Amino acid sequence: MVDLVGQYEKIKPEVDAALMEVISTAAFINGPQVKAFEQELAAYLKVKHVIGCANGTDGLQVAMMALGLKPGDEVITASFTFVATVEVLALLGLVPVFADVLPGTFNLDPADVARKVTPRTKAIVPVHLFGQSADMDAMLAIAREYNLFVVEDACQSIGADHTGANGKRKSGTLGDIGATSFFPSKNLGCYGDGGALFTNDDELAMKIRRVCNHGSRERYFHETIGVNSRLDSLQAAVLRIKLRHLDGYARARNAAAAEYDNAFGPLEGIDIPGRSVFSNHVFHQYTLRVGGGRRNALKKHLEAQGIPSMVYYPVPCHLQEAYKSDRFPAGSLPITESLAHEVLSLPMSTELDREQLQHITQAVKEFNNK
Numbered sequence: 001m002v003d004l005v006g007q008y009e010k011i012k013p014e015v016d017a018a019l020m021e022v023i024s025t026a027a028f029i030n031g032p033q034v035k036a037f038e039q040e041l042a043a044y045l046k047v048k049h050v051i052g053c054a055n056g057t058d059g060l061q062v063a064m065m066a067l068g069l070k071p072g073d074e075v076i077t078a079s080f081t082f083v084a085t086v087e088v089l090a091l092l093g094l095v096p097v098f099a100d101v102l103p104g105t106f107n108l109d110p111a112d113v114a115r116k117v118t119p120r121t122k123a124i125v126p127v128h129l130f131g132q133s134a135d136m137d138a139m140l141a142i143a144r145e146y147n148l149f150v151v152e153d154a155c156q157s158i159g160a161d162h163t164g165a166n167g168k169r170k171s172g173t174l175g176d177i178g179a180t181s182f183f184p185s186k187n188l189g190c191y192g193d194g195g196a197l198f199t200n201d202d203e204l205a206m207k208i209r210r211v212c213n214h215g216s217r218e219r220y221f222h223e224t225i226g227v228n229s230r231l232d233s234l235q236a237a238v239l240r241i242k243l244r245h246l247d248g249y250a251r252a253r254n255a256a257a258a259e260y261d262n263a264f265g266p267l268e269g270i271d272i273p274g275r276s277v278f279s280n281h282v283f284h285q286y287t288l289r290v291g292g293g294r295r296n297a298l299k300k301h302l303e304a305q306g307i308p309s310m311v312y313y314p315v316p317c318h319l320q321e322a323y324k325s326d327r328f329p330a331g332s333l334p335i336t337e338s339l340a341h342e343v344l345s346l347p348m349s350t351e352l353d354r355e356q357l358q359h360i361t362q363a364v365k366e367f368n369n370k
């Protein structure tokens with residue numbers, strides 16, 4: 001699905017030198033690379049604070065802890081997401097309340113979010129799925145009306161621009177806190193696990209750093225219960241280099257998406273990904289909707305031709321074994337449930353060439369003509 005080796009080959013001298021520098025100085029934990037990367041990413045995102053952490057899941061968990069959310073507090077989020085979004089809520093004793101998504105963009109439906117607000121609601125977690133920002137103006141308006149926090153799950157959307165009431169802003173920097181992941185296959189991926197939190201609020205930034213550092217600001221003095229969650233220096237060194245290429249990577253992904261759109265736009269029974277009017281797309285995934293119960297057949301057809309494809313996500317969170325108990329009331333989420341049977345993500349990377357794209361588009365067209 002992604003070509004991380006091909007991508008590495010193009011930046012190998014820079015990356016190798018940066019890694020060797022960390023190793024030769026042995027500044028593995030909280031080394032100067034971490035601080036430098038946090039500052040460079042903050043400048044790129046035009047956000048006041050970036051705080052590195054160990055992975056995107058931790059980022060979301062730390063956000064909830066820094067906001068002081070308490071067991072029983074309700075948090076409205078998507079069921080059509082990677083499980084991490086929901087898992088951290090459940091771990092903290094919070095109650096995930098699922099809202100449905102829009103069929104075109106796969107992002108939270110503001111009308112359904114508003115319907116799910118109760119007196120116990122404390123936060124909304126919009127997931128910017130597949131590389132496109134959710135409707136943040138609508139989310140922030142609901143949050144203002146009911147006095148809720150907004151934590152953005154920006155694990156798939158780093159670099160995307162949201163254009164709305166506040167002008168053009170980077171995805172993940174509009175709510176109280178944003179969290180992202182540097183898992184290798186993410187748009188800004190490191191060479192292992194990594195993550196970060198974003199905020200414009202000085203007080204929240206202090207609390208986030210404290211939670212990440214065992215609830216401590218001064219060594220061996222613990223003011224709150226925290227966790228150990230750090231971005232390590234080797235990963236930060238890689239990320240500093242890849243950050244310089246992030247916009248170029250997004251252009252490469254968009255070029256591949258444009259080829260796909262041209263090929264699949266006219267096809268009957270297959271829908272290309274919908275574009276949001278308030279966000280550009282950085283195509284973490286290029287995801288088709290295949291109607292008529294033919295999704296799995298298309299996946300098999302591609303497989304037979306050596307083309308990988310993936311179903312993100314085959315089972316929505318509210319129907320997962322772990323989350324279908326009375327503790328997690330879901331109600332009905334018709335769009336989410338139908339998407340689980342229709343979506344298929346095609347190969348998407350910074351390294352797809354014309355020949356590969358042609359092979360893939362031909363295979364899909366051939367299937368659709370059968």
Ligand SMILES: *Cc1c(COP(=O)(O)O)cnc(C)c1O
Pocket residue numbers: 055056057058081082084085127153155156180181182183193194195
């Ligand atoms: C990848 C991802 C996460 C988790 O990130 P990790 O770094 O793997 O912990 C959370 N939410 C979404 C939407 C993701 O895609």
